[in-house]
Amino acid sequence: MNKHTMMEKTAREAFEKGGFNGAWLYAENGEIVSKGAYGFSDPEGTKPLTEDSIFQLASVTKQFTAAAVMLAVRRGLISLEDDITKFFPELYKYKGAKIRHLLSHTSGIPDYFDDADWFIDQWKKENRVPDNPEIVRFLLETKAEPYCAPGEAFNYSNTGYNLLAEIVERVSGIPFEEFLMKNIFEPAGMKNTRCCHIRRDGVPFENYAQATVIADDKFVADMDPEGEPEVIAFEGLNGDDYVFTDIFDMFRWDRVLREGSVITLEEQKHMYTPAVLSNGEAYADEDGDGYGFGWGIVNDEDFGLIVRHSGGMPGVGTWFERFIDEDKVLVYLTNRDCLDARAYDAFYNGMEAIARGKEPEPIVSIEDVMVKDPDKSNWESFCGKYEHPEDDFIIDEVFMKDGELFVKIIDEEDDDEFECRLYPIGENEFGRKGGFVRLTFGDGSVTYSENTLKKL
Numbered sequence: 258m259n260k261h262t263m264m265e266k267t268a269r270e271a272f273e274k275g276g277f278n279g280a281w282l283y284a285e286n287g288e289i290v291s292k293g294a295y296g297f298s299d300p301e302g303t304k305p306l307t308e309d310s311i312f313q314l315a316s317v318t319k320q321f322t323a324a325a326v327m328l329a330v331r332r333g334l335i336s337l338e339d340d341i342t343k344f345f346p347e348l349y350k351y352k353g354a355k356i357r358h359l360l361s362h363t364s365g366i367p368d369y370f371d372d373a374d375w376f377i378d379q380w381k382k383e384n385r386v387p388d389n390p391e392i393v394r395f396l397l398e399t400k401a402e403p404y405c406a407p408g409e410a411f412n413y414s415n416t417g418y419n420l421l422a423e424i425v426e427r428v429s430g431i432p433f434e435e436f437l438m439k440n441i442f443e444p445a446g447m448k449n450t451r452c453c454h455i456r457r458d459g460v461p462f463e464n465y466a467q468a469t470v471i472a473d474d475k476f477v478a479d480m481d482p483e484g485e486p487e488v489i490a491f492e493g494l495n496g497d498d499y500v501f502t503d504i505f506d507m508f509r510w511d512r513v514l515r516e517g518s519v520i521t522l523e524e525q526k527h528m529y530t531p532a533v534l535s536n537g538e539a540y541a542d543e544d545g546d547g548y549g550f551g552w553g554i555v556n557d558e559d560f561g562l563i564v565r566h567s568g569g570m571p572g573v574g575t576w577f578e579r580f581i582d583e584d585k586v587l588v589y590l591t592n593r594d595c596l597d598a599r600a601y602d603a604f605y606n607g608m609e610a611i612a613r614g615k616e617p618e619p620i621v622s623i624e625d626v627m628v629k630d631p632d633k634s635n636w637e638s639f640c641g642k643y644e645h646p647e648d649d650f651i652i653d654e655v656f657m658k659d660g661e662l663f664v665k666i667i668d669e670e671d672d673d674e675f676e677c678r679l680y681p682i683g684e685n686e687f688g689r690k691g692g693f694v695r696l697t698f699g700d701g702s703v704t705y706s707e708n709t710l711k712k713l
Contacts, residue, residue: 260611261291267607268295270620275690276600279466279574279591280308282504283612286584287512292504296593298466300476309503311449311462312590315568317575318452318500320528321437322418323360323551325425327524328440334428341366344424345393354407356424359417360550361532363540365403368414369491372399373672376490386457386493389426389433392419408535411548415497418551422496433495442506445513450502456480456492462501466592468572476593479572488571498570504588511579511586529554529564529581560613576605578612587612597622597690623680623690631681636662639685639698644710652696652703652710655679662687664696 264283271277278296282289294306329335337357341364342349351366358364369376375395379387387395395401396416404412426433434452442450453461468479468488479488492499513519520528531539531547531554541547547554555563561582568575574591587608595601600622607617639662642654649670656663662679679687685698697704701712 258611258614258616263611263617264291264608265293267604267611267617267620268293271600271604271607272296274600274620274622274624275596276598276602276620276622277589277591277595277604278306278469278593279312279589280306280310280504281587281589281608282308282508283587283608284508284511284585289508296591298464298592300467300469300478302476306466306592307464309449309505310464310466310590310592311501311503312466312575312592313468313498313570313573314500314502314575314590315498315570315573316415317566317568317577318496318498319418320551320566320577321441321452321500322421322425322496323528324441324520325433325436326356326360326421327520327528327550329425329428331521331524335424341420341424344427345420348393348396351396351403351407356421357532357550358407359414359421361540361548362411362413362417363408363532363534364414364417365405365407365409365412366396366414366416366420367401367404368412369395369416369419369494372401373487373490375399377486380486380490386454386489388493389419389423389495392416392423392494406535410534411532411540411542415494418496419494420496426495437500441519444519445506446509447502447506450500450506452495452500454492454499455501456489465501466590468570469593470572471594471596479570498568502590504590507577507588507590508586514579515584528552529562574601580612585612597624598692599623599626602693623682623688626682627688628681628683633660635685639703642713643703644713646708646710648706648708650694650706652705655703664689 268277268281272295280294282292284290292308294308294310296306298304298306298310330337335356339356341354342352354364354366376387422433425436429436437452469476470479528550529552530549533539539547552564553566557563560580563580565578572592572594576589578587600620603618603620610617640655640657643652645651651667652664653667654665663676664679665676667674677689677691679689682688687696694705703710
């Protein structure tokens with residue numbers, strides 16, 4: 258099979274159907290098989306992306322923070338068994354959480370995303386973006402309770418990686434951004450990569466792919482007042498995000514890891530070993546995948562060891578996957594909220610299939626699966642306000658607009674309210690572009706996500 262042609266076709270069709278706006282690279286045995294870019298680097302859609310466009314990595318950043326920690330351990334500056342109270346004695350509430358717990362998300366320390374308002378308040382009231390050292394102040398002022406005892410369970414925590422960055426900065430005596438540059442990016446030959454804060458300090462890249470969100474049915478920059486307030490409020494943090502790079506530097510990183518020239522192969526073995534919980538069992542999610550130090554871990558019966566990580570922020574979606582035993586690497590970086598969730602899902606699944614030597618499924622959008630020329634005679638009966646379930650995702654109101662059915666959704670988890678069109682996909686059954694929820698209307702009720710709610 259011609260993997261380059263297939264990947265290029267998959268990316269192009271996904272772009273055309275609103276599922277992809279970014280760049281990708283796939284390589285085998287150190288040779289690039291497929292690469293390219295589709296879409297735009299600006300919200301206005303006037304500047305085409307290029308293969309060397311610079312993207313925000315979001316949580317793919319965590320592997321670099323984990324690598325920095327391993328370097329600090331190698332130099333005797335810290336130990337994986339150090340308790341965090343050694344560095345932050347004021348965080349006695351979380352005593353028992355060790356550096357290895359922070360690395361593997363088993364510390365029990367709560368994620369700052371659970372209380373984004375604290376950061377938004379600092380930004381709006383004090384007209385400044387909180388710096389990373391203030392993550393300690395955040396934990397103290399919010400009095401956030403631990404998710405669990407250290408080592409008891411896996412609970413993804415960006416806060417843990419903020420603390421790791423702060424530890425590396427304290428023990429090394431230099432800013433975390435500088436530590437990454439001097440000890441990882443420069444030795445790895447990653448000339449287009451840096452940890453920085455572009456909203457606070459300015460954009461250092463001419464070819465930056467601006468993270469772009471959808472607001473009021475139009476594309477706007479993620480830092481725009483109409484965009485997402487937490488984007489600016491979080492931007493002073495380190496460790497969990499805010500490394501910027503391109504697809505070629507990520508390929509260089511893969512090669513450097515395989516050589517063991519920056520992080521030794523023995524150190525990588527530690528990083529690729531699933532965390533062991535306090536009950537003696539290795540952590541595994543519902544798919545059987547583990548998590549090590551900054552890497553998700555898969556033991557595939559056909560392809561052997563695979564390590565990978567995703568990243569997501571408003572307007573940002575990233576993926577980096579390394580087939581350790583097969584010497585393959587797949588990376589894609591995006592800078593726009595997708596218009597169609599089905600098309601994005603088909604893109605992701607398609608690229609994964611091609612990397613594994615399989616034929617991809619066609620790129621399908623909701624327009625492809627919707628009922629053509631539907632009978633709208635009973636749509637008015639679906640309109641009205643509905644009961645609210647004990648759920649974060651709430652169908653609040655259904656209404657007609659311009660001859661189509663629309664819904665007002667309240668997303669309490671993201672503290673967001675928005676309206677979107679409903680597309681008929683079956684008898685009295687509807688879907689939306691931005692997600693996979695299916696709404697089925699009955700006699701004065703709507704059913705979705707195992708909730709059946711009456712019209713008020």
